Amino acid sequence: MALVFFLFAFLLCTITSHVVAIDFCIADLKGGDTPAGYPCKSPTNVTVDDFVFSNFKIGKPNQFNFSFTPAFVDHFPALNGLGFSFGRVEIKRGGAIPMHTHADATEVIISTGGTYIACFITSDNKVYTKTLTEGNIFVIPKGLLHFGLNIGKGKASGIVVFSSEKPSVQILDIALFGNNLDSGIIGKTTYLDVAQIKKLKALFKGSG
Amino acid sequence: MALVFFLFAFLLCTITSHVVAIDFCIADLKGGDTPAGYPCKSPTNVTVDDFVFSNFKIGKPNQFNFSFTPAFVDHFPALNGLGFSFGRVEIKRGGAIPMHTHADATEVIISTGGTYIACFITSDNKVYTKTLTEGNIFVIPKGLLHFGLNIGKGKASGIVVFSSEKPSVQILDIALFGNNLDSGIIGKTTYLDVAQIKKLKALFKGSG
Amino acid sequence: MALVFFLFAFLLCTITSHVVAIDFCIADLKGGDTPAGYPCKSPTNVTVDDFVFSNFKIGKPNQFNFSFTPAFVDHFPALNGLGFSFGRVEIKRGGAIPMHTHADATEVIISTGGTYIACFITSDNKVYTKTLTEGNIFVIPKGLLHFGLNIGKGKASGIVVFSSEKPSVQILDIALFGNNLDSGIIGKTTYLDVAQIKKLKALFKGSG
Amino acid sequence: MALVFFLFAFLLCTITSHVVAIDFCIADLKGGDTPAGYPCKSPTNVTVDDFVFSNFKIGKPNQFNFSFTPAFVDHFPALNGLGFSFGRVEIKRGGAIPMHTHADATEVIISTGGTYIACFITSDNKVYTKTLTEGNIFVIPKGLLHFGLNIGKGKASGIVVFSSEKPSVQILDIALFGNNLDSGIIGKTTYLDVAQIKKLKALFKGSG
Amino acid sequence: MALVFFLFAFLLCTITSHVVAIDFCIADLKGGDTPAGYPCKSPTNVTVDDFVFSNFKIGKPNQFNFSFTPAFVDHFPALNGLGFSFGRVEIKRGGAIPMHTHADATEVIISTGGTYIACFITSDNKVYTKTLTEGNIFVIPKGLLHFGLNIGKGKASGIVVFSSEKPSVQILDIALFGNNLDSGIIGKTTYLDVAQIKKLKALFKGSG
Amino acid sequence: MALVFFLFAFLLCTITSHVVAIDFCIADLKGGDTPAGYPCKSPTNVTVDDFVFSNFKIGKPNQFNFSFTPAFVDHFPALNGLGFSFGRVEIKRGGAIPMHTHADATEVIISTGGTYIACFITSDNKVYTKTLTEGNIFVIPKGLLHFGLNIGKGKASGIVVFSSEKPSVQILDIALFGNNLDSGIIGKTTYLDVAQIKKLKALFKGSG
Incomplete structure (x- = not known):
């Protein structure tokens, strides 16, 4: 009976080994990202780590x-x-x-x-x-x-x-004050005073 | 031959009429929304409008x-x-x-x-x-x-x-200044001066 | 206080720069298409254009x-x-x-x-x-x-x-008459007269 | 030891019975369809059939x-x-x-x-x-x-x-000839001869 | 200028209030589940809790x-x-x-x-x-x-x-031994000895 | 009139040929798999087979x-x-x-x-x-x-x-007994007797 089981296991393994394992898709970060995620790392290179x-x-x-x-x-x-x-x-x-x-x-x-x-x-x-x-x-x-x-x-x-x-993450202050966006435009579109904007631009290392 | 075609059309229609039309799913706005959208309006009530x-x-x-x-x-x-x-x-x-x-x-x-x-x-x-x-x-x-x-x-x-x-749509000024969010907390989390905050709260009808 | 803010901005930037920007995925048309779209162009090469x-x-x-x-x-x-x-x-x-x-x-x-x-x-x-x-x-x-x-x-x-x-887009006439699909088969599966089919095949540059 | 196992089973069952079974979502056809499908029939009414x-x-x-x-x-x-x-x-x-x-x-x-x-x-x-x-x-x-x-x-x-x-399913002939779409318009948009259209409208019980 | 801002805020609010808030879809558990989740609780009844x-x-x-x-x-x-x-x-x-x-x-x-x-x-x-x-x-x-x-x-x-x-969650032992699935069938499809099966059925309160 | 139709067909073809055919996405199995499937084989290499x-x-x-x-x-x-x-x-x-x-x-x-x-x-x-x-x-x-x-x-x-x-596919016996998972651990987590485990490990060529 052991032989039978051996054959059985062998055959089932054969069936399942036609295709590579697909229980997971570990990201291959070197492959290009896509709208659905990264390509899968080859299963043969995957380890528990x-x-x-x-x-x-x-x-x-x-x-x-x-x-x-x-x-x-x-x-x-x-x-x-x-x-x-x-x-x-x-x-x-x-x-x-x-x-x-x-x-x-x-x-x-x-x-x-x-x-x-x-x-x-x-x-x-x-x-x-x-x-x-x-x-x-x-x-x-x-x-x-x-x-x-x-x-x-x-x-x-x-x-x-x-x-x-x-x-x-978009931190509000960094987005508004930490780049070179013109203070006048920020004022016009946020209703903040230009003096306030310039004060925070100084703090957040922005310009403009 | 016309008879044959008639029967043909009849039979095909029979096949296709087993189920209600599913070419579209017009929202039934009175039904509850779901994460995938509204229930479909009954196809029998749908018109070109x-x-x-x-x-x-x-x-x-x-x-x-x-x-x-x-x-x-x-x-x-x-x-x-x-x-x-x-x-x-x-x-x-x-x-x-x-x-x-x-x-x-x-x-x-x-x-x-x-x-x-x-x-x-x-x-x-x-x-x-x-x-x-x-x-x-x-x-x-x-x-x-x-x-x-x-x-x-x-x-x-x-x-x-x-x-x-x-x-x-989340308008920045309305979100920050058009409600009762405490000015001190806004200041602490946006680095805006409280005077500036209170000025804009007045304009945007907020309180706090 | 300016120093504090500087450090603050610096630290937050550090946090956010661990990963490349992922606010968008501009198609890299030279990469192979997938069922979910094209690979993303490297963010470092993306411009406003x-x-x-x-x-x-x-x-x-x-x-x-x-x-x-x-x-x-x-x-x-x-x-x-x-x-x-x-x-x-x-x-x-x-x-x-x-x-x-x-x-x-x-x-x-x-x-x-x-x-x-x-x-x-x-x-x-x-x-x-x-x-x-x-x-x-x-x-x-x-x-x-x-x-x-x-x-x-x-x-x-x-x-x-x-x-x-x-x-x-599948234009009906081009699909039916603009290729080499046999006129007899078109007739059998569309019930159009073969003369009609051949007339339109001539117009749409089909053969057969 | 049997007691222990009994308790074990009891406790695990308690854990899993907090929520209704969600291994499946049999359609409740009387519920309104949604863009993602029908509501689920109550699991308590589901049978093997x-x-x-x-x-x-x-x-x-x-x-x-x-x-x-x-x-x-x-x-x-x-x-x-x-x-x-x-x-x-x-x-x-x-x-x-x-x-x-x-x-x-x-x-x-x-x-x-x-x-x-x-x-x-x-x-x-x-x-x-x-x-x-x-x-x-x-x-x-x-x-x-x-x-x-x-x-x-x-x-x-x-x-x-x-x-x-x-x-x-959209059968081409029934769509074109089995309704009241005007023959002139069909001709103008399919390049079929009106005589051909009218012949097939007769067969497919269309009008116009 | 305050008036202008007031009007501005008013108008924007009007624009955004045409539709109910849709920033979230809290489950209405009493509504039927669908393949995409539960219907959304009416936004007007939603609180921070x-x-x-x-x-x-x-x-x-x-x-x-x-x-x-x-x-x-x-x-x-x-x-x-x-x-x-x-x-x-x-x-x-x-x-x-x-x-x-x-x-x-x-x-x-x-x-x-x-x-x-x-x-x-x-x-x-x-x-x-x-x-x-x-x-x-x-x-x-x-x-x-x-x-x-x-x-x-x-x-x-x-x-x-x-x-x-x-x-x-499907606990292996409960699935195999905690119900009335026939011990002979379990043996035939798991290769476990029937004595082993019956021992565990006793522990997990199954029958058969 | 034939000329007109020819031009018509030509122009429509021009419109539709701006982009490669996208009616299908045959897997390019040599490309890396992604969470959404394989890259598409180039349409120009696709045949009916x-x-x-x-x-x-x-x-x-x-x-x-x-x-x-x-x-x-x-x-x-x-x-x-x-x-x-x-x-x-x-x-x-x-x-x-x-x-x-x-x-x-x-x-x-x-x-x-x-x-x-x-x-x-x-x-x-x-x-x-x-x-x-x-x-x-x-x-x-x-x-x-x-x-x-x-x-x-x-x-x-x-x-x-x-x-x-x-x-x-995960065959229960092969998963449990066809590898080197320790028999004691299997026993502790399945409540199977170690003798039973070792018997099936022998049959399914596992060790441990």
């Missing part, structure tokens, strides 16, 4: 009391084609995440500690605000202006999930 | 010298499930479209006249600017801050296409 | 009184992955667009002038006909036979939007 | 020597959301499937017997023809004109798969 | 030393249409997660503490094993058999992300 | 009384991007298809003869069983454990359709 991202650690806090560690498809090729990615954030006491948007990604915050106010503003101009503590999850719909504040007595930390393998 | 949007006209210009006429799925149910929608815009001499984003829609501007500067800022903080005239098409990627200026001697007009049936 | 299509102009009318200017992804790589594309059409007095289908694209006609009858036939054999004038939009569901007639006293013009980056 | 279509049999041949048995989502609700459906066809000796298109479906023919010529015409006006016998599969790309001929000495049969849960 | 899941806490450990807290769309309607969901897991010393599959979901494990071996087996019969500690992320491709073991000296914990709003 | 799979024949039965002939995208490149593929199966009297899953594919069985019991087990631990005969179709939802038994007096045969171009 392709499925692991080891450095999802809290980074050193910066002067602004927060750190952010991304695990996007460019850092973690196993996310290719999955449509989501991750970040790890820690905000020191008193810190804030400034006003920003993610162009094509809903953000989900999983609070892992501290007391953090998350806030977003919808396109019909309503303000949604929530104080988050450990074990809370909060959803920030795609593309909307949002920000956060650590209002607790210690650090606030979280794991964030984005509905994109490659979420982009 | 369901495929027509008649009022894609230039509206009256407002005090700011522009008009905007939307043809989104809520106005034009034939767009249900198509993933795009339309707008018609006319900007008077000297007018501007203020800084804004569309959370989940790429915008395509088809210039139909005048001289119009379109500008967007990417998430890596580059400014892309182009002067558009009749017969130019310009693509503004999804979710990015952008604005426009009529720099010509007359009106500027265009047809815009959005990569969403229901594009939303 | 990649977002512009300059020649969306009315072409010279042909002997049949119409012109058609396409802006598909192969002409306008910024449309890559967007799922729609454009055409500009002008039909002289008395002109017609002959019976045809678009295999995988819904067509939307935005009338920009004149008086034009648009007509499509559904799979349950109903005829939907509408007379379009400036400011009307008309939707022709995917894959159905349709045609148009300029019934006005002057030109009729429009902008068309297709629900595909690469819409194809 | 919801996964079965029993009548995928060859039907009686008609006067034209063929039969067609559809298994689309409206006949077989288990196909809801799957994006494909089936048909069973048998063509008697000498029979033909007339020129037609499927607006939104690629068709795959799996020949189960006989000798059958399948033919499609692409949008760049090339004719692709293949003689199929048992054990051949043939793909007809979405939306293109195609037809078939039984050229064997007996019946030809096949199973067809469509890349749509609800494929539509 | 719809975006919050408060109980993403570690549950009480069971006899097997693990707890699992799901945050799927049925528990957290804000995930509707997003295509992912969450779970929180804690495994006591010596605990194991038994062999199981998620039919339609890739699983991502974000280790938050302890020492945990995660393992999956691909369809070409390779075993991928990794020891995870705090700050590691591991991807388990969709639909494959996998399991985990706490091999550390204390608890192991993690946050899991599934590539489905409604991930299902 | 690219649309044909000729060997969809019943293979020789193995010692276990069944044969399986796959027509997946790697065997039949015309399936690229279609999202489904095919197999042909024949099971001799008394044969069984052992317990297995398809990680990312719903399976549809179209019975073409014999008497075959198909069975699947859902994630809420219900057993769905059906006896299939010629002309029955049965749907096995994605990712679930299932198996089949020929209970008739002769062969049972079928055509299977998978909702994936590249369905994978």
Whole structure:
């Protein structure tokens, strides 16, 4: 009977080996990106380490009391084609995440500690605000202006999930003041005073 | 032979009439929206007028010298499930479209006249600017801050296409200053001076 | 404080520069097409002109009184992955667009002038006909036979939007009579008289 | 130890029973269709028979020597959301499937017997023809004109798969001649002679 | 000038208020599910609490030393249409997660503490094993058999992300032994000895 | 008039030849796979044979009384991007298809003869069983454990359709016993006796 089973296993293996394994599509980052993601790394070169991202650690806090560690498809090729990615954030006491948007990604915050106010503003101009503590999850719909504040007595930390393998971030101040966009035009299209614009351009190293 | 053809037509019709027509899915706006769009209006109630949007006209210009006429799925149910929608815009001499984003829609501007500067800022903080005239098409990627200026001697007009049936718009000033978001928090997260914030809150009828 | 802001901007930039910009995916037409579109042009080579299509102009009318200017992804790589594309059409007095289908694209006609009858036939054999004038939009569901007639006293013009980056067109007469498909087989499968078929094959330069 | 296992099973069941089963989404045909398919039948009402279509049999041949048995989502609700459906066809000796298109479906023919010529015409006006016998599969790309001929000495049969849960069919002759579309307009847009049109309108019971 | 701004804001609001807010689609769980998700809750009834899941806490450990807290769309309607969901897991010393599959979901494990071996087996019969500690992320491709073991000296914990709003879990033993599937048939199709099957059926409360 | 038609055809051809044919995307298997499928073979190299799979024949039965002939995208490149593929199966009297899953594919069985019991087990631990005969179709939802038994007096045969171009199969016994996964770990995570595991490892040529 062992022989029979051997043959059986052999035959089934033969059937399944006609095609290369397709249980996954690890990104070949050197291949060109496409609207659906990167080409797949050849299955024969894939090892268990392709499925692991080891450095999802809290980074050193910066002067602004927060750190952010991304695990996007460019850092973690196993996310290719999955449509989501991750970040790890820690905000020191008193810190804030400034006003920003993610162009094509809903953000989900999983609070892992501290007391953090998350806030977003919808396109019909309503303000949604929530104080988050450990074990809370909060959803920030795609593309909307949002920000956060650590209002607790210690650090606030979280794991964030984005509905994109490659979420982009547009920090409002950097976008408005950190490039060479003419101050007069900024004024005309944002109704900010030119003096205010020039003050922030100086801070954010913009010109114009 | 006519009889044969009659039977033929009859039989084919029988085959095809087993199921209701499914060449289209006109939105039943009274049904609940879903992540994929509205339920389909019953095909038996559909008429040719369901495929027509008649009022894609230039509206009256407002005090700011522009008009905007939307043809989104809520106005034009034939767009249900198509993933795009339309707008018609006319900007008077000297007018501007203020800084804004569309959370989940790429915008395509088809210039139909005048001289119009379109500008967007990417998430890596580059400014892309182009002067558009009749017969130019310009693509503004999804979710990015952008604005426009009529720099010509007359009106500027265009047809815009959005990569969403229901594009939303978030006007920067209204989002920041047109609600009750606390001025201190706005200051902390945008680096704007509180005096500037309060000035614009007054203009945009916000409080806080 | 300026120093602080400088550091802040620096740090945020560092965060965002870990990955290349992904706000857009301009087609690299030399890369192989995929079911989801072309590979993305390297972001470092992208300029503002990649977002512009300059020649969306009315072409010279042909002997049949119409012109058609396409802006598909192969002409306008910024449309890559967007799922729609454009055409500009002008039909002289008395002109017609002959019976045809678009295999995988819904067509939307935005009338920009004149008086034009648009007509499509559904799979349950109903005829939907509408007379379009400036400011009307008309939707022709995917894959159905349709045609148009300029019934006005002057030109009729429009902008068309297709629900595909690469819409194809199958002109009925060219498909039936402009190749070497055997006349007997055409007769057997269309019930047209062979004399009629041969007459049109002569006109459309087909053989067989 | 049995107790332990009992508790284990109990606990896991508790975990998994928090939500209703979502391994499938059988169509609730009475619910309104949406662009993504029908609402799901309540899982508590689903039985094994919801996964079965029993009548995928060859039907009686008609006067034209063929039969067609559809298994689309409206006949077989288990196909809801799957994006494909089936048909069973048998063509008697000498029979033909007339020129037609499927607006939104690629068709795959799996020949189960006989000798059958399948033919499609692409949008760049090339004719692709293949003689199929048992054990051949043939793909007809979405939306293109195609037809078939039984050229064997007996019946030809096949199973067809469509890349749509609800494929539509547009038979060329019925679309052109089986309704009240004006003969003059048909002539102007198809270049067919009006006499030919009127002859076929008589056969296909059209008017105009 | 204040008046002008007021009018401006008013007009823009008018433009944007033509359609209801569509920045999000919170699930209306009472509406029928569809292949694309639940219908959207009416935006007028949405509050900030719809975006919050408060109980993403570690549950009480069971006899097997693990707890699992799901945050799927049925528990957290804000995930509707997003295509992912969450779970929180804690495994006591010596605990194991038994062999199981998620039919339609890739699983991502974000280790938050302890020492945990995660393992999956691909369809070409390779075993991928990794020891995870705090700050590691591991991807388990969709639909494959996998399991985990706490091999550390204390608890192991993690946050899991599934590539489905409604991930299902099929525990191998419960599927095989916890129902009334005939032991002879199980033996014939799994090659397990009937005595072994009956022993496990007794433990998992199955019959047959 | 012939000249006019010639010019007409010429002009239309010119319009349509601006872009390469895009009615299909035959897989270029040498190009790297992507999450959306293979790159498209250059249309200029495509012939009618690219649309044909000729060997969809019943293979020789193995010692276990069944044969399986796959027509997946790697065997039949015309399936690229279609999202489904095919197999042909024949099971001799008394044969069984052992317990297995398809990680990312719903399976549809179209019975073409014999008497075959198909069975699947859902994630809420219900057993769905059906006896299939010629002309029955049965749907096995994605990712679930299932198996089949020929209970008739002769062969049972079928055509299977998978909702994936590249369905994978995970045979339960081969996955558990046909590799070097440690028997103790298998025991701990499946509750099988180690003796049973070692017996099957011997049969399926596994080690550990």
